[in-house]
Amino acid sequence: MNDEKNTAVITVLGQDRVGIIAGVANLLAEYDINIINISQTIMDDLFTMIMLVELRDIKIEESDLSERLKTLGDDLGVKITIQHTGLFNAMHRI
Amino acid sequence: MINENEILETMEMFSNQHLDIRTITMGISLMDCAASSVEESCNKIYDKICRYAGRLVEVGDEISRKYNIPIIHKRISVTPVSIVAAACGATDYTPFAKALDKAAVDCGVNFIGGFSALVHKGYTNSDKNLIESIPEALASTEFVCSSVNLASSRTGINMDAVRDMGRIIKATADRTADTGALGCAKLVVFANAPEDNPFMAGAFLGPGEPECVINVGISGPGVVKHALEKVRGEDLGVVAETIKKAAFKITRVGELVANEASDRLGVPFGIIDLSLAPTPAVGDSVARLLEEFGLEECGTWGTTAALAMLNDAVKKGGIMASSSVGGLSGAFIPVSEDEGMIAAAMSGGLKLEKLEAMTCVCSVGLDMIAVPGDTTAETISGIIADEMALGTFNNKTTAVRIIPVPGKGVGETVEFGGLLGTAPIMEVNKKSCADFINRGGRIPAPIHSFKN
Numbered sequence: 001m002n003d004e005k006n007t008a009v010i011t012v013l014g015q016d017r018v019g020i021i022a023g024v025a026n027l028l029a030e031y032d033i034n035i036i037n038i039s040q041t042i043m044d045d046l047f048t049m050i051m052l053v054e055l056r057d058i059k060i061e062e063s064d065l066s067e068r069l070k071t072l073g074d075d076l077g078v079k080i081t082i083q084h085t086g087l088f089n090a091m092h093r094i
Numbered sequence: 095m096i097n098e099n100e101i102l103e104t105m106e107m108f109s110n111q112h113l114d115i116r117t118i119t120m121g122i123s124l125m126d127c128a129a130s131s132v133e134e135s136c137n138k139i140y141d142k143i144c145r146y147a148g149r150l151v152e153v154g155d156e157i158s159r160k161y162n163i164p165i166i167h168k169r170i171s172v173t174p175v176s177i178v179a180a181a182c183g184a185t186d187y188t189p190f191a192k193a194l195d196k197a198a199v200d201c202g203v204n205f206i207g208g209f210s211a212l213v214h215k216g217y218t219n220s221d222k223n224l225i226e227s228i229p230e231a232l233a234s235t236e237f238v239c240s241s242v243n244l245a246s247s248r249t250g251i252n253m254d255a256v257r258d259m260g261r262i263i264k265a266t267a268d269r270t271a272d273t274g275a276l277g278c279a280k281l282v283v284f285a286n287a288p289e290d291n292p293f294m295a296g297a298f299l300g301p302g303e304p305e306c307v308i309n310v311g312i313s314g315p316g317v318v319k320h321a322l323e324k325v326r327g328e329d330l331g332v333v334a335e336t337i338k339k340a341a342f343k344i345t346r347v348g349e350l351v352a353n354e355a356s357d358r359l360g361v362p363f364g365i366i367d368l369s370l371a372p373t374p375a376v377g378d379s380v381a382r383l384l385e386e387f388g389l390e391e392c393g394t395w396g397t398t399a400a401l402a403m404l405n406d407a408v409k410k411g412g413i414m415a416s417s418s419v420g421g422l423s424g425a426f427i428p429v430s431e432d433e434g435m436i437a438a439a440m441s442g443g444l445k446l447e448k449l450e451a452m453t454c455v456c457s458v459g460l461d462m463i464a465v466p467g468d469t470t471a472e473t474i475s476g477i478i479a480d481e482m483a484l485g486t487f488n489n490k491t492t493a494v495r496i497i498p499v500p501g502k503g504v505g506e507t508v509e510f511g512g513l514l515g516t517a518p519i520m521e522v523n524k525k526s527c528a529d530f531i532n533r534g535g536r537i538p539a540p541i542h543s544f545k546n
Contacts, residue, residue, distance in 0.1 A: 062160055085349060089096065
């Protein structure tokens with residue numbers, strides 16, 4: 001995946017159901033957030049989606065976005081987390 | 095390029111393995127707050143802390159949301175008050191503690207450290223005033239932490255101060271008896287105290303530190319334990335490697351947060367403290383981590399060896415990850431704050447003498463130990479003297495945070511709540527050391543050669 005400076009990773013974990021990707025993508029579109037990459041798998045019956053998004057020129061505060069995604073996750077019965085890409089680069093790269 | 099496994103591993107660390115940033119601590123120099131009256135000095139102290147740390151909590155919360163990392167505490171450490179208050183002309187320093195407490199409340203931090211004195215070679219008049227003010231200061235404030243450095247490898251052990259602190263700890267316990275001697279949980283004595291420690295109760299900003307600085311304390315015994323669960327049965331070389339890798343990742347999170355906090359607050363980044371700090375939560379215990387090495391219960395034979403290796407491997411991994419390692423940096427073994435330690439102490443397997451041995455190889459010392467309320471001041475001084483000797487003669491930091499709980503005896507427990515946890519009252523050797531303690535004077539500095 002791309003590790004451009006102002007990007008974030010959105011992860012969705014939970015029970016698979018109709019409309020998870022649509023729900024997340026709609027919310028992101030609402031705030032002009034560009035999706036750079038998506039991967040999705042079912043691991044041990046657990047729906048796992050990892051999405052890389054661009055945070056430049058978005059129409060929402062980052063902290064509000066985190067709250068909105070959390071609420072959406074509650075509605076869809078999944079856990080949605082957004083974390084700035086810098087975290088993963090710091091932890092996993094020398 | 096980040097791969098999916100790394101992302102999921104990271105998620106797992108934060109959600110199920112209790113990885114967190116334990117504290118962002120802002121160090122603030124109060125050197126320019128000295129004044130010829132208590133009132134003027136206290137006003138200066140309050141104003142300066144609020145000016146520098148007013149945005150600390152807000153910034154900590156912003157960073158926490160950006161990376162989805164729990165940042166448990168935002169705290170403040172200040173110049174030892176005995177230095178700042180020296181010119182004020184008063185002998186009771188309680189108003190200084192109250193000024194610190196008020197600043198802590200108004201900045202929204204949950205502890206402020208620095209009601210402190212450095213007396214490893216001797217007392218100034220101001221040091222004496224501060225030490226005598228400790229019981230009242232801790233009883234009349236909520237968020238102030240106090241520490242006294244009693245010994246160093248260069249100067250030896252100030253045994254007058256060791257004697258006095260036994261008495262002060264007892265007095266603090268009596269003054270805060272209604273809360274299970276909670277005051278003693280906010281009071282720690284040191285040998286070789288680090289000047290940049292972000293962890294309470296021992297945080298203060300040493301005289302060699304800058305005007306204002308951000309120090310970060312990381313945690314993560316749960317992450318290391320989880321990593322070790324994957325290498326069960328492998329030899330200890332593999333265990334050491336595994337700990338180093340986990341420590342590397344944890345430290346990098348700390349450095350990321352420290353740099354970000356430093357940028358946002360416009361304050362230089364000082365150090366990362368690499369300590370494995372437990373909490374009473376299940377899955378966040380250093381004792382359970384030691385048991386993962388293959389010990390039936392923390393405190394049994396092999397515990398000291400396992401702890402020595404753990405402590406060393408954490409440092410090696412962390413030092414590779416950051417060039418700004420400082421503070422205490424090691425594994426903490428506070429009894430009341432660690433679910434596994436509480437269990438081992440309650441079962442009788444973990445004794446004070448074994449804990450003392452463990453402090454020879456880890457940071458920091460006899461920490462959050464509850465003892466019977468009838469333990470004498472001299473015995474407490476004796477326990478402190480032994481711990482000071484371990485630090486002084488082995489060139490390391492050691493500390494004692496001991497709580498003689500009024501009215502309680504062995505077999506009972508005391509509940510402090512929150513991260514301070516629950517402490518089982520531990521048995522203490524009752525043979526007297528009073529004549530030794532009452533000699534006073536100084537134990538000379540150890541020789542720094544002929545080491546055997």
